[in-house]
Amino acid sequence: MTQAGNSPTPERIWQVITGYQMTAAIRAAIEIGIFTKIADGNTTSLAIAQSVGASERGVRIICDTMAVLGFLVKNGDDYSLADDAAVFLNEHSPAYLGNMIDFILGPTINRGFADLTAAARQGGTTVKDDGSVDPESPMWATFARSMMGMMIPSAHRMASELGYEKDAPIKVLDIAAGHGIFGISVAQQYPNAQIYAVDWKNVLPVARENAERFGVSDRLHTIEGNAFDV
Secondary structure: OOOOOOOOOOHHHHHHHOHHHHHHHHHHHHHHOHHHHHHOOOOEHHHHHHHHOOOHHHHHHHHHHHHHHOOEEEEOOEEEEOHHHHHHOOOOOOOOOHHHHHHHOOHHHHHHHHOHHHHHHHOOOOOOOOOOOOOOOHHHHHHHHHHHHHHHHHHHHHHHOOOOOOOOOOEEEEEOOOOOHHHHHHHHHOOOOEEEEEEOOOOHHHHHHHHHHOOOHHHEEEEEOOOOOO
């Protein structure tokens, strides 16, 4: 990284190479439940540790790291949530995104990145068995359960801009439906819409659960299998 009149520095290289450490730290904070416990009123490392049955020293180190990264604000011994952490990392929030780590940092994705050099040399993934293109891979059920929160705003926006009459008897084919939120959002917007969700057999139960949660299960129809075949 250079600026006018300045010599190059290794700062950007260092940040990228050590970035995995910050990823590990926020993962630990999410899995321990630090953000949610602070939202519940446990504002010291001791209170957080006692509420989750963890080491106070370990919790304090993770909390301090989150403060350095800007996800927490520290005042004396007390921690509070930064605005983005309050919205997206508190499990009580309807916009909670913390469970994304189950997919983004899950074993299937990590295996691919662990051998990225070999993948680049051969021009494709080196992952064998239970990869993203294997029929009914468990990773896609994990994806469906983990990633819906991130997609809700886009799905709602898409449904609101389709431009049909409110009572239009439309049909939607949701290919690779996953969590089903795109079709579900259309069903919420249009009371006469019928949604046909296509995905693997092990993924569709997630879409059904979400359709029931959002009150449109009577208009969600599922089609099991490979979209190219069914």
